Amino acid sequence: MGRQELVEALRQRLEGHSDIELLHAPDERARLSRDYFDYSPVLSEQLRDCQADLVVRPLGVEAVERVVSAAAELGLPLTVRGAGSGNYGQCVPLQGGVVMLTSALRAIRRLDPATGVVTVEPGCPMRDLDQELRRHGRELRLLPSTWRSATIGGFIAGGSGGIGSIRWGFLRDPGHLLGLEVLAMAQSPQRIWLDQRDAEPLNHAYGTNGIITALQLATAPAVRWHQLSIDCQHWDQAVALLQRCSQSAITLHLATLVEDQLLSLLPTWSGPCSHRHRLLLLVAPDGVGSLQRLAEDAGAICHDLGPEDLTAGHSLRELSWNHTTLHARAKDASWTYLQMLLPQPELPAMQALRERWSGCLLWHLEVVRQQGAPRIAALPLVRWHGNEQLNALMQDCRELGAVVFNPHVLTVEDGGLGVIDADQVAAKRRFDPNGLLNPGKLRGWIERT
Amino acid sequence: MGRQELVEALRQRLEGHSDIELLHAPDERARLSRDYFDYSPVLSEQLRDCQADLVVRPLGVEAVERVVSAAAELGLPLTVRGAGSGNYGQCVPLQGGVVMLTSALRAIRRLDPATGVVTVEPGCPMRDLDQELRRHGRELRLLPSTWRSATIGGFIAGGSGGIGSIRWGFLRDPGHLLGLEVLAMAQSPQRIWLDQRDAEPLNHAYGTNGIITALQLATAPAVRWHQLSIDCQHWDQAVALLQRCSQSAITLHLATLVEDQLLSLLPTWSGPCSHRHRLLLLVAPDGVGSLQRLAEDAGAICHDLGPEDLTAGHSLRELSWNHTTLHARAKDASWTYLQMLLPQPELPAMQALRERWSGCLLWHLEVVRQQGAPRIAALPLVRWHGNEQLNALMQDCRELGAVVFNPHVLTVEDGGLGVIDADQVAAKRRFDPNGLLNPGKLRGWIERT
Numbered sequence: 001m002g003r004q005e006l007v008e009a010l011r012q013r014l015e016g017h018s019d020i021e022l023l024h025a026p027d028e029r030a031r032l033s034r035d036y037f038d039y040s041p042v043l044s045e046q047l048r049d050c051q052a053d054l055v056v057r058p059l060g061v062e063a064v065e066r067v068v069s070a071a072a073e074l075g076l077p078l079t080v081r082g083a084g085s086g087n088y089g090q091c092v093p094l095q096g097g098v099v100m101l102t103s104a105l106r107a108i109r110r111l112d113p114a115t116g117v118v119t120v121e122p123g124c125p126m127r128d129l130d131q132e133l134r135r136h137g138r139e140l141r142l143l144p145s146t147w148r149s150a151t152i153g154g155f156i157a158g159g160s161g162g163i164g165s166i167r168w169g170f171l172r173d174p175g176h177l178l179g180l181e182v183l184a185m186a187q188s189p190q191r192i193w194l195d196q197r198d199a200e201p202l203n204h205a206y207g208t209n210g211i212i213t214a215l216q217l218a219t220a221p222a223v224r225w226h227q228l229s230i231d232c233q234h235w236d237q238a239v240a241l242l243q244r245c246s247q248s249a250i251t252l253h254l255a256t257l258v259e260d261q262l263l264s265l266l267p268t269w270s271g272p273c274s275h276r277h278r279l280l281l282l283v284a285p286d287g288v289g290s291l292q293r294l295a296e297d298a299g300a301i302c303h304d305l306g307p308e309d310l311t312a313g314h315s316l317r318e319l320s321w322n323h324t325t326l327h328a329r330a331k332d333a334s335w336t337y338l339q340m341l342l343p344q345p346e347l348p349a350m351q352a353l354r355e356r357w358s359g360c361l362l363w364h365l366e367v368v369r370q371q372g373a374p375r376i377a378a379l380p381l382v383r384w385h386g387n388e389q390l391n392a393l394m395q396d397c398r399e400l401g402a403v404v405f406n407p408h409v410l411t412v413e414d415g416g417l418g419v420i421d422a423d424q425v426a427a428k429r430r431f432d433p434n435g436l437l438n439p440g441k442l443r444g445w446i447e448r449t
Numbered sequence: 450m451g452r453q454e455l456v457e458a459l460r461q462r463l464e465g466h467s468d469i470e471l472l473h474a475p476d477e478r479a480r481l482s483r484d485y486f487d488y489s490p491v492l493s494e495q496l497r498d499c500q501a502d503l504v505v506r507p508l509g510v511e512a513v514e515r516v517v518s519a520a521a522e523l524g525l526p527l528t529v530r531g532a533g534s535g536n537y538g539q540c541v542p543l544q545g546g547v548v549m550l551t552s553a554l555r556a557i558r559r560l561d562p563a564t565g566v567v568t569v570e571p572g573c574p575m576r577d578l579d580q581e582l583r584r585h586g587r588e589l590r591l592l593p594s595t596w597r598s599a600t601i602g603g604f605i606a607g608g609s610g611g612i613g614s615i616r617w618g619f620l621r622d623p624g625h626l627l628g629l630e631v632l633a634m635a636q637s638p639q640r641i642w643l644d645q646r647d648a649e650p651l652n653h654a655y656g657t658n659g660i661i662t663a664l665q666l667a668t669a670p671a672v673r674w675h676q677l678s679i680d681c682q683h684w685d686q687a688v689a690l691l692q693r694c695s696q697s698a699i700t701l702h703l704a705t706l707v708e709d710q711l712l713s714l715l716p717t718w719s720g721p722c723s724h725r726h727r728l729l730l731l732v733a734p735d736g737v738g739s740l741q742r743l744a745e746d747a748g749a750i751c752h753d754l755g756p757e758d759l760t761a762g763h764s765l766r767e768l769s770w771n772h773t774t775l776h777a778r779a780k781d782a783s784w785t786y787l788q789m790l791l792p793q794p795e796l797p798a799m800q801a802l803r804e805r806w807s808g809c810l811l812w813h814l815e816v817v818r819q820q821g822a823p824r825i826a827a828l829p830l831v832r833w834h835g836n837e838q839l840n841a842l843m844q845d846c847r848e849l850g851a852v853v854f855n856p857h858v859l860t861v862e863d864g865g866l867g868v869i870d871a872d873q874v875a876a877k878r879r880f881d882p883n884g885l886l887n888p889g890k891l892r893g894w895i896e897r898t
Binding site for chain 1: 563564565566586590617618619622623624625627644645646667668670672673693695696697698699700733734735736738739742743746820821822823
């Protein structure tokens with residue numbers, strides 16, 4: 001059978017089940033085959049025409065099993081999609097086939113009151129999960145800036161860190177993901193519980209080596225985060241203050257720094273208009289005075305923005321991480337971006353890049369914890385002047401000692417450290433032996449011997 | 450008047466006040482002029498004969514004011530003493546005079562429910578303070594291994610870190626001490642509130658530059674810590690596992706490593722008898738499985754010792770930090786110790802010292818957070834062979850890149866980085882203009898121009 005006949009066969013098998021929704025209108029298939037990959041002109045070019053042949057929305061795990069069984073039997077590619085708030089095309093079906101939405105799998109199955117460990121289905125929006133955790137005195141450790149729409153499954157499968165990374169490091173650090181319930185891409189899929197060791201290869205594999213039906217995660221004690229912004233006249237002073245804050249005993253959930261020209265591209269809810277470089281900070285209530293004091297010591301100006309209101313949409317969270325890029329692109333779509341860990345010391349490297357790429361580069365920094373130690377990550381805005389210039393810039397960054405995580409590539413590996421993870425490939429052999437989960441995304445599978 | 454007449458004059462002035470207890474029996478004066486300085490043969494020699502002429506125990510802050518006023522007027526040296534659980538002679542009156550006990554000043558004045566910030570009098574035992582905090586869902590961030598007897602004022606004035614330093618760094622890091630109420634050593638002492646900037650020079654000044662009558666501190670969300678010990682056959686493997694644990698996203702309150710020969714000198718409540726190197730860990734309940742997994746990955750053997758029982762005296766806390774030295778010395782008093790931050794990488798430096806000082810050195814490591822990053826501190830046991838050998842050993846450590854905090858010295862500065870802190874001296878000028886607070890302890894005061 002050709003692709004169209006296979007898709008039609010699948011449609012017929014799934015039709016009439018009250019717990020499976022089918023979406024085949026072309027505009028819906030187009031919409032649900034995309035994410036925010038248009039941050040990258042490179043990916044836009046490559047992914048523009050990728051489209052699912054059929055979109056299915058199972059309403060429970062049994063329905064997922066039926067979808068998986070039928071697609072596996074017919075040999076159709078299957079791509080799992082959360083909210084589509086990623087921006088590397090993590091959930092774009094490279095070879096079409098079926099896109100399966102997790103949005104109806106949103107049950108919080110268990111919250112252990114003694115440990116705070118939560119077991120949750122992948123389609124649960126992170127906002128809902130965080131709200132429920134807060135009712136029990138807990139909160140999510142790590143969140144993307146898109147946390148109001150992103151799903152927890154999409155974040156684990158396609159994310160790596162974000163808000164909270166200043167305290168908690170990255171999603172793949174041991175201690176965050178404690179277990180997974182998965183299905184194999186097979187005609188008779190069984191739900192299998194993976195402990196944390198076996199779950200690890202599915203963490204940040206874009207859903208290509210197993211179908212996640214539940215996740216078990218560690219959480220943090222809830223904090224009512226307080227918002228401060230701090231304005232600095234000089235870039236060196238701003239970076240030094242950022243470092244001083246992150247080396248202190250002040251509990252921070254977010255420490256972002258945007259340079260003055262970038263600040264002018266952002267919405268205005270981070271404090272009074274200023275032509276200065278601005279730190280955006282989420283701090284525990286007992287640290288407000290300490291931050292104000294460090295700001296004063298540095299000759300900087302501190303704005304107290306009060307406690308976060310998580311029910312409103314205008315928090316500092318929505319000015320951090322990749323929301324910064326989103327806002328800047330809304331004003332001027334010729335901006336794209338890069339992401340990297342800066343070498344230490346950071347200032348000379350930034351200065352060198354500033355000189356070589358004058359006018360093409362606006363600095364946006366985020367403090368993260370890497371191997372337990374505070375480090376500065378950069379998500380600079382980059383003016384798009386074509387592929388060649390972008391590659392030259394990345395090469396310059398690497399030569400200065402930065403670790404670049406290229407957001408302009410298709411595969412799991414190339415967006416990370418570029419190396420193939422044998423455990424990821426082994427998990428795919430176990431849970432997707434016929435290579436049907438979004439084929440083309442896991443380079444280690446393509447290149448396996 | 451001579452010293453004896455001055456003391457007699459003071460005694461007469463304070464006598465008959467119902468809120469001041471006077472202790473002048475020689476055995477009491479001797480006992481209350483000591484701490485655990487006998488860990489150091491050097492200090493034992495130097496401090497053996499230091500003794501208060503009079504010990505006073507004021508029952509409230511007004512009584513403290515009267516004692517201070519009278520002693521200041523008479524020009525008598527005054528030394529403030531908490532529980533005397535330090536071991537650098539922090540509260541030993543170098544020139545005699547008055548020892549003032551804070552043990553009756555134990556009120557918890559305020560616990561802010563919104564921030565967890567606590568305001569407490571200096572003589573409050575840390576155990577009592579921690580218990581009260583736990584009733585409100587909070588706990589102390591940092592504690593010495595002597596936390597059951599130590600006072601909070603003594604810890605801030607004379608300590609630097611301990612249990613909790615793996616998460617929270619050191620007491621002088623910005624964010625811990627948020628304010629102080631102090632009295633000047635003056636005839637008409639006024640209670641003055643110092644904000645965190647002005648309080649900083651009194652933090653770790655051994656009570657020599659102001660009399661603390663209340664402290665304001667940040668706290669942490671309470672955790673019911675779980676106890677694990679992990680046995681490793683090889684030292685390199687044990688150190689690597691210690692590092693892996695401290696670089697993970699597992700919430701730890703304590704990560705101690707003792708080598709096999711030292712373990713045999715300790716009480717036996719850390720797990721079954723073993724001839725291996727042992728990690729002692731306090732971990733949040735959600736991290737138990739993750740630690741067990743890391744131990745397994747390292748080929749080590751994990752013992753689950755269950756949740757801490759803070760009402761009993763036998764916790765892993767009492768096998769960590771300087772309790773390790775205490776226990777070893779109880780078996781063999783010819784051990785003394787050193788304390789240092791190890792250079793990175795740690796293993797070659799430890800190996801070099803092991804070779805040069807074979808039989809004289811047993812390794813005891815503690816993970817701490819220094820400038821925000823995990824580092825390994827060492828409190829090795831050292832066989833006492835005299836001053837010259839001890840100095841040679843410290844010189845070797847320094848040459849290998851270790852930062853030594855010498856516990857065999859009298860002054861504030863020499864136990865730290867050896868440099869004079871102008872802010873400490875300025876605070877003494879403000880709060881002790883006549884230099885009466887334990888004269889001889891602050892080198893910066895002696896050497897001021």
